Amino acid sequence: MPRTMNPLQLIADRWQPSARFVQRAAFACVVMAVVIVVTGGAVRLTQSGLGCPTWPTCTEHSLTPTPAMGINGVIEFTNRMLTYVLCAVVGLAIIAARAHQPVRRDLTRLGWAQFWVVMGNAVVGGVTVLTGLNPYIVSAHFLLSTALLTVAVLMWHRSLEGDAAPRDLVARPVRELNRVLVGATLLLIVIGTVVTGAGKHAGDASKGVRRIPLDWHEITQLHVDFVYIVLGLTVALWFTLRAVQAPAGPVRRVVELFAVLMLQGVVGYVQYFNDSPEVIVGVHMFGSCLVWIAVLRVFLALRERGALPVVSARSASSGEQQEVVEPEAVG
Known part of the structure; x- marks a missing residue:
């Protein structure tokens, strides 16, 4: 009885990408996630x-922007089209x-999770337009991008x-401190959306x-307070890792996080004392993505799951089995 195969299985029977290709496709998803935020x-x-005053079309009578809509219509429509690029990159991954x-089923599950988040956020983006840029919906739109x-x-x-x-690389109290750092950073990002x-x-x-309807200066001060909390937790985690003689990898990730936080803090102060110029606000949004990536990399660095497996590659011409060791990735 012939075996029923879905399209992904048919592709897999004809193409076996290397581990490095999968890594690059996954990294491309990270890049596109940042691009869509920026x-x-x-x-x-x-x-x-x-x-584009309506959704899913640009106007009631046109899918694309009309000349009368000017540059604003082009910018909004271009951002909508980037969703398709994002879907293509996620699809490739x-x-x-x-x-x-x-x-590796976990990788395909994470890929599909990205796809459904993109679809959900596209709907939220449409609701954002239909509600006339309701600030709460705009915040939800950004948080879904996060x-x-x-x-x-x-x-x-x-x-x-x-x-x-x-396998944990550090003791439970150190992991708990790191979880507090992740939670504080998430609150920092949420408060940042309220500031916006x-x-x-x-x-x-x-x-x-x-x-x-909140005082912008007061909510900004709360945002700054959480910046100091996140910085303090980062420094505390660094000292803790050094005290317990943790491996070099987690320590290096914490140093990277501290550097990103300091740069983001400089951008934030420039933004605040110059009445939030558009370019600096954009840089600050990009920085928020880098901060969150750095925090996640610290979190993930505190445990390990071994090296990449040795794969068995089948020769298409001879059908012989050949052991191939994938090159070690740099993360």
């Missing part, structure tokens, strides 16, 4: 949030993970390590766009 910020900072031998970045980083990291059972929702960059020049 370009979404560009839409808001150029007052193009309602450049899913196919590569499924076709790689041996099959969720996408989280899953993309997890997939990238898993593609760089083996499938052995996780209460600030002057509403995303459209219309005065009718709602803002979150």
Whole structure:
């Protein structure tokens, strides 16, 4: 009886990408997740949030922007089109993970998780337009993008390590301190979205766009307070790792996080004392992505799952088995 095969299986029977190709595809997902955040910020900072006044089409009678809509329509529509590019990159990562031998189901699951987050966020983006840039929906739109970045980083990291059972590199109290750091950073990002929702960059020049009814200076001060909390936890984690003589990998990740936080802090202060110029706000949004990536890399560095497995590659011409050791990835 013939075996029923889905399209991914058919591809896997004809193409077995290397582990390095899978890693690069996963890293491309991380890059695109950051790009979609930055370009979404560009839409808001150029007052193009309602450049296409409806959704899913650009206008009631046109899928694409019309000349009368000017540059704002082009910017908004371009950001929408980037969603398709993102889907293509995620799709490539899913196919590569499924076709790689041996099959690693966790990588395909993480790829599909990204796909569904993208689909959900596309709907939230449409609701954002239909509600006239409601600041709470805008915040949810950004936080879903952060969720996408989280899953993309997890997939990238898993593609760089083996499938052995996780082994902790530090004691439980150190892991708990790291979890507090992750939670504080997540709160920092959430408060940052509130700062944005209460600030002057509403995303459209219309005065009718709602803002979150909070004092911008007070919520910004709370955001700064959490910056110091995250910095303090980072320094505390570094001293703790040195005290327990942790491996060099986790210590290096914490140093990287500290450097990113310091750079982001400089950008934040420049933004605050210069009345939030658009370019600096955009750089700050990019920096928030780098901070979250660095925090996740610290979290993931505190355990290991062994080296990448040795794969068995089948020669298409002879059908013989040949042992191939994939090159060690640098993460």
